[in-house]
Amino acid sequence: MINKVFDSFDEAVADIPDGASIATGCWGTTSLSQNLIAALKRKGAKDLTLIVHNIIPTLFFTEDEVANLPVLLPQLKKLIAGVVGLQVLGAGAFIKEYVEMGLEVEFTSHGTLASRLYAGAAGLGGIYNPVGVGTILEEGKEKRVIDGKEYILEMPIRPDYAFIRGHKADKLGNVVYWGVYREDHPVMAMAAKVTITEVDEIVEVGEIDPEHVVTQGIFVDRIVKVPEGGLGSPQRAKELLFKVAEIDIVRQILFK
Amino acid sequence: MINKVFDSFDEAVADIPDGASIATGCWGTTSLSQNLIAALKRKGAKDLTLIVHNIIPTLFFTEDEVANLPVLLPQLKKLIAGVVGLQVLGAGAFIKEYVEMGLEVEFTSHGTLASRLYAGAAGLGGIYNPVGVGTILEEGKEKRVIDGKEYILEMPIRPDYAFIRGHKADKLGNVVYWGVYREDHPVMAMAAKVTITEVDEIVEVGEIDPEHVVTQGIFVDRIVKVPEGGLGSPQRAKELLFKVAEIDIVRQILFK
Amino acid sequence: MKQRLEREVIAMRAAKELMDGDYVNLGIGLPNLCALHIPEGVIFHSENGALGYGPLVMQDEVEKADQHYVDAGARYFTPAPGMAIFDLVISFAMIRSGRLITILGGFQVSEKGDLANWNTGEDPLGGTIGGGMDLAVGAKRVIITMEHTTKDGKPKIVKRCTAPLTARKCVDLVITDLAVIEVTPEGLLLKEVAPGWSAAEVQALTEPRLIVARDLKEIEL
Amino acid sequence: MKQRLEREVIAMRAAKELMDGDYVNLGIGLPNLCALHIPEGVIFHSENGALGYGPLVMQDEVEKADQHYVDAGARYFTPAPGMAIFDLVISFAMIRSGRLITILGGFQVSEKGDLANWNTGEDPLGGTIGGGMDLAVGAKRVIITMEHTTKDGKPKIVKRCTAPLTARKCVDLVITDLAVIEVTPEGLLLKEVAPGWSAAEVQALTEPRLIVARDLKEIEL
Numbered sequence: 021m022i023n024k025v026f027d028s029f030d031e032a033v034a035d036i037p038d039g040a041s042i043a044t045g046c047w048g049t050t051s052l053s054q055n056l057i058a059a060l061k062r063k064g065a066k067d068l069t070l071i072v073h074n075i076i077p078t079l080f081f082t083e084d085e086v087a088n089l090p091v092l093l094p095q096l097k098k099l100i101a102g103v104v105g106l107q108v109l110g111a112g113a114f115i116k117e118y119v120e121m122g123l124e125v126e127f128t129s130h131g132t133l134a135s136r137l138y139a140g141a142a143g144l145g146g147i148y149n150p151v152g153v154g155t156i157l158e159e160g161k162e163k164r165v166i167d168g169k170e171y172i173l174e175m176p177i178r179p180d181y182a183f184i185r186g187h188k189a190d191k192l193g194n195v196v197y198w199g200v201y202r203e204d205h206p207v208m209a210m211a212a213k214v215t216i217t218e219v220d221e222i223v224e225v226g227e228i229d230p231e232h233v234v235t236q237g238i239f240v241d242r243i244v245k246v247p248e249g250g251l252g253s254p255q256r257a258k259e260l261l262f263k264v265a266e267i268d269i270v271r272q273i274l275f276k
Numbered sequence: 277m278i279n280k281v282f283d284s285f286d287e288a289v290a291d292i293p294d295g296a297s298i299a300t301g302c303w304g305t306t307s308l309s310q311n312l313i314a315a316l317k318r319k320g321a322k323d324l325t326l327i328v329h330n331i332i333p334t335l336f337f338t339e340d341e342v343a344n345l346p347v348l349l350p351q352l353k354k355l356i357a358g359v360v361g362l363q364v365l366g367a368g369a370f371i372k373e374y375v376e377m378g379l380e381v382e383f384t385s386h387g388t389l390a391s392r393l394y395a396g397a398a399g400l401g402g403i404y405n406p407v408g409v410g411t412i413l414e415e416g417k418e419k420r421v422i423d424g425k426e427y428i429l430e431m432p433i434r435p436d437y438a439f440i441r442g443h444k445a446d447k448l449g450n451v452v453y454w455g456v457y458r459e460d461h462p463v464m465a466m467a468a469k470v471t472i473t474e475v476d477e478i479v480e481v482g483e484i485d486p487e488h489v490v491t492q493g494i495f496v497d498r499i500v501k502v503p504e505g506g507l508g509s510p511q512r513a514k515e516l517l518f519k520v521a522e523i524d525i526v527r528q529i530l531f532k
Numbered sequence: 533m534k535q536r537l538e539r540e541v542i543a544m545r546a547a548k549e550l551m552d553g554d555y556v557n558l559g560i561g562l563p564n565l566c567a568l569h570i571p572e573g574v575i576f577h578s579e580n581g582a583l584g585y586g587p588l589v590m591q592d593e594v595e596k597a598d599q600h601y602v603d604a605g606a607r608y609f610t611p612a613p614g615m616a617i618f619d620l621v622i623s624f625a626m627i628r629s630g631r632l633i634t635i636l637g638g639f640q641v642s643e644k645g646d647l648a649n650w651n652t653g654e655d656p657l658g659g660t661i662g663g664g665m666d667l668a669v670g671a672k673r674v675i676i677t678m679e680h681t682t683k684d685g686k687p688k689i690v691k692r693c694t695a696p697l698t699a700r701k702c703v704d705l706v707i708t709d710l711a712v713i714e715v716t717p718e719g720l721l722l723k724e725v726a727p728g729w730s731a732a733e734v735q736a737l738t739e740p741r742l743i744v745a746r747d748l749k750e751i752e753l
Numbered sequence: 754m755k756q757r758l759e760r761e762v763i764a765m766r767a768a769k770e771l772m773d774g775d776y777v778n779l780g781i782g783l784p785n786l787c788a789l790h791i792p793e794g795v796i797f798h799s800e801n802g803a804l805g806y807g808p809l810v811m812q813d814e815v816e817k818a819d820q821h822y823v824d825a826g827a828r829y830f831t832p833a834p835g836m837a838i839f840d841l842v843i844s845f846a847m848i849r850s851g852r853l854i855t856i857l858g859g860f861q862v863s864e865k866g867d868l869a870n871w872n873t874g875e876d877p878l879g880g881t882i883g884g885g886m887d888l889a890v891g892a893k894r895v896i897i898t899m900e901h902t903t904k905d906g907k908p909k910i911v912k913r914c915t916a917p918l919t920a921r922k923c924v925d926l927v928i929t930d931l932a933v934i935e936v937t938p939e940g941l942l943l944k945e946v947a948p949g950w951s952a953a954e955v956q957a958l959t960e961p962r963l964i965v966a967r968d969l970k971e972i973e974l
Contacts, residue, residue, distance in 0.1 A: 047580040047602065047604070047606075048599075048602045048606050049599075050599045050600060050602055051580075073620070073662075074662070102660070102661055102662050102663070103660040103661070103662045104657060104660065105657075105660070106660075107560070107659070107660055110658075111651075111657055111658050111659055111660055112656075112657030112658070113657070115657065116657060119657065125656070125657070127656055127661055128661070129661050129662070129663065129664075129665040129666050130579060130620065130624065130661075130662055130663040130666060131620075131624030131627060131628055131663060131665075131666030131670070132665075132666070133620075134620040134621045134623075134624045135621075135624070137621075138621055150628070150669050150670070151628075151665045151666050151669045151670070151699070152665060153669075153699070153700060154646070154697050154699065154700040155665065155696065155697045155698065155699065156656060156696055157661070157665070197617075198600045199582075199598070199599075199600025199601050199602075199617060200580055200581065200582075200600060200601065200602050200617075201600065202581055202617060202618070202619050203580055203581060203619065203620060204619060204620040204621070205619070206619045206621070207619060207620070207621045234619075254599070257599040258599065261594070261597055261599055262594065
């Protein structure tokens with residue numbers, strides 16, 4: 021059996037070259053692959069393209085508490101995203117300085133990103149997409165009327181790497197998620213050339229029911245265990261959740 | 277709570293009009309929705325379009341033992357399929373008489389059918405597909421070179437009805453499968469306007485783990501329980517399996 | 533100045549559009565206020581992959597929050613029997629295949645049902661697209677809840693949207709603090725007015741011409 | 754007449770192309786014979802939604818057959834630890850995203866690596882497309898196992914396929930009862946010959962010109 025289990029996050033990202041494209045999940049902090057993000061920051065690869073549904077700054081936490089996507093901003097050449105920042109905080113204000121220094125931002129709708137990743141996984145050359153017609157998303161793209169309805173030609177996405185946040189993986193790379201860990205990770209794993217997952221637990225082959233596997237081992241190349249109580253761990257998340265609850269402004273954003 | 281549970285298969289298909297399109301699974305007999313097929317035959321709706329990965333005659337069984345897709349042939353105007361018949365038995369010989377009487381047959385590759393159903397579910401207007409270039413599948417279709425590679429424009433499929441063979445459904449319509457029951461049923465349920473499922477067991481809401489649901493209730497409109505020991509039941513399948521094993525020619529096809 | 537409906541009341545009126553068995557996705561802001569008034573049997577959808585979940589965790593019950601259950605608006609939700617968790621490919625097939633009703637906020641709605649609700653200005657960084665465009669295009673029914681006019685009194689129901697569009701011809705119904713207006717092929721149909729308001733008074737705060745329904749009535753809850 | 758390799762031996766030679774950690778999809782017929790010779794650690798894929806399953810149920814052990822576990826060729830398989838069951842959208846993403854090696858049968862292979870293996874004639878009803886075209890286009894590596902000539906002695910390795918195509922320029926390696934031939938940008942490279950056969954003898958039964966490898970050797974198992 022090929023060994024897919026890596027002992028360190030640094031090793032797992034060691035071959036990511038300058039200019040690589042990376043897809044990963046972010047919907048709140050739960051679905052972040054925090055250890056891989058931190059390792060990629062330490063490695064310092066440059067001119068990266070980051071493909072995410074959302075990139076949102078972490079409020080009130082230090083980088084040691086939460087390694088969120090914005091820590092990678094200095095390493096990015098391009099960002100493909102559906103949500104950049106929080107509306108209540110002036111949306112993308114936090115990336116303005118990078119945009120002024122040359123960061124290219126490609127906006128997408130969430131559903132369009134999911135479909136483009138599927139197109140990448142299924143080997144499609146392009147898709148006629150119904151979303152974005154008449155909006156800024158159609159700028160510079162081919163449009164076409166099919167059966168009386170307008171569509172925009174969108175291109176497949178095949179990231180060089182996917183970072184996926186799993187709950188459990190067996191040693192063959194079969195992954196199950198837990199709640200919002202799942203997000204767009206299954207299709208990112210399918211579309212990417214190399215998929216790296218960080219998981220709460222690595223289990224023996226056979227411990228995951230064949231009917232319950234969500235991301236199959238064929239799509240997973242490297243597995244690293246999140247250190248217990250460490251960055252991105254469920255224990256840490258629970259602590260931070262109570263810390264958030266003590267800060268009024270965040271409570272208002274979160275619970276209203 | 278809306279009641280999605282129907283007491284009879286005849287009621288569940290009662291509104292299928294002449295001219296409707298129906299997608300359903302067939303890979304061997306296990307994944308067939310046999311009771312829905314039999315009910316649709318009894319109903320006798322005409323000029324139907326049938327969308328399947330495979331349509332394969334059942335060997336050595338009576339219609340009472342197995343209700344397979346070929347029983348619907350007299351009701352079809354059009355067939356979209358990847359495999360028509362068994363190669364060892366002269367492929368599509370069993371439908372030749374219907375073709376001569378006007379049945380239109382549209383061939384597809386299995387993967388292309390899956391992608392076209394996904395396109396239907398995601399509201400896409402078309403997809404550029406890499407499979408079929410230089411083959412009979414490109415005839416009459418637009419081709420296009422994207423990034424130096426040729427693709428064929430394939431159209432989405434949005435069936436009027438999907439028949440899906442589930443293992444368990446809860447009363448909200450959340451479905452889990454069992455082995456090859458799954459096939460293309462999840463994407464067919466997503467793409468269809470009305471989805472009808474026949475299942476081994478109907479369970480209470482809450483009995484299926486939220487992480488294990490494969491087809492979500494929003495995609496399922498009608499649920500009917502397979503009669504225990506009756507057509508398409510696991511008990512019946514097991515009996516027939518042993519009957520197959522006693523017939524040499526079939527054993528040779530199945531086990532070689 | 534005449535009294536307009538409270539935000540809570542707009543939400544209550546919007547919630548009346550839903551019934552047992554409907555699947556609904558609520559946008560952030562005003563639409564979310566509907567959650568508390570929605571009738572039993574309505575099933576909630578969150579873009580990030582949850583259907584049929586239970587009540588949101590409120591401010592005074594943070595001990596109930598589980599970081600694995602966060603909705604698309606970053607609020608903690610509780611699991612409920614019959615809930616399903618899934619990925620975004622499936623989630624957006626739910627949205628785009630016309631099975632959901634969505635209640636969204638709005639900056640502007642045009643007389644043709646065009647919607648602008650993601651960005652007030654021209655700077656793309658000044659707004660978030662997210663799943664809103666998918667909902668506007670894909671939902672079976674798009675209901676917009678918003679104030680009838682901007683803070684400085686300008687109509688938000690306009691002939692042509694000046695803010696960047698979310699989607700064209702997508703809105704079915706607009707519920708404001710003054711009126712309930714249906715988008716029809718013939719134009720905007722004024723169906724209900726806030727108590728004490730006349731059709732003419734609502735028209736005065738609306739840019740395009742309104743068709744007044746024969747059975748125009750006061751908004752009822 | 755000189756002896757050609759048995760089908761079983763072709764299968765054994767093809768199986769040598771696989772190693773621990775490879776994912777493989779075997780076509781029906783000759784390719785399936787490889788299954789028994791494939792080294793440990795190779796993981797089997799079936800188009801109808803199974804990965805990493807165990808041995809097929811053999812003719813004399815029908816009591817082991819479970820109707821829920823049937824592969825794409827309608828053979829019963831046994832579950833194995835680490836197996837995964839999934840739908841066809843995922844199954845064909847596995848195939849099309851270039852992660853699988855496939856061993857398929859062939860009617861004809863052209864000097865450019867075009868493959869014809871779904872239909873011998875011109876009648877579409879005379880063959881089955883199935884997942885074969887997806888495998889030929891999408892797999893990381895396409896290995897064809899077939900007899901070197903037709904029953905009446907005509908070459909199956911041809912300048913241009915006359916049978917309906919499965920896919921263009923897709924074949925990487927051809928393993929026949931006479932030779933192992935790699936498809937290269939320069940043309941067909943003859944790498945191995947059956948014991949007792951010379952390059953010239955193989956060439957005589959092959960339509961396009963073969964490039965003879967400098968280190969041409971006898972097929973070894």
